[in-house]
Amino acid sequence: MSTHINAASKNDIAPSILLPGDPLRAKFIAENFLNNPKCYNEIRGMLGYTGTYKGVPVSVQGTGMGMPSMGIYSWELITEYRVENLIRIGTAGSFHENVKIKDIVVGMAASTDSNYIHAFDVPGSYSPCASFELLSKLSQSSENLKIPFKAGNIVSCDVFYELKENWWKKWASMGIMAVEMEAAALYMNAAYNNVNALAIMTISDHFVTGEKATAKERETSFTDMMKLALETAIK
């Protein structure tokens, strides 16, 4: 048991885990995709489950919103439960017309406006990036399942309700595909602890067209992303 996760032993959590921000998305995945799912965490309502997918143990754990929350859950999963492959499955806002609503986007790198990097005290600017191993597995899964994805640089921001109008256009001009709020912290924790991490997002909001998914769609409808992540987790 750790401070925020009350699994009885490290064996209650699989070496590969899916990490949605929304704990109800974790419940949806456990109930709809995993065999024999067991809930190992209810602290703070941040639900975590372990079951099997195609016979292989897989866990799914809600992480909450923002880098401090992702920082806590991913740190405990890695250091207390020996999780080795961490796959975020989130929602994101697109900055480009050709990255459309419901497209799947993978963060090869995660730029950020956050101070999270200061915890690691590096003498320069650090580039949080995805595990090539997991990205390669995702690419194979995408071909097998015929579920396409786009990959590139994303940005993990601390603020959802930005006050400055058009704040995102500077990021867009640097080729940043989409915004979300956790990938950079996940990538930094994984790098520091020498484990694998990957962030996969479905576009739920569009900064160019103004389209928005509903709360229910964010919880339950992005099943292509869930399937891709599960196939990647068991490879």
Ligand SMILES: O=P(O)(O)O[C@H]1O[C@H](CO)[C@@H](O)[C@H]1O
């Ligand atoms: O849908 P999740 O995984 O929570 O991800 C995105 O959605 C939340 C904001 O609505 C932030 O956590 C952001 O990163």
Ligand SMILES: O=c1cc[nH]c(=O)[nH]1
């Ligand atoms: O961080 C996020 C997540 C989804 N949509 C956004 O606009 N921002």
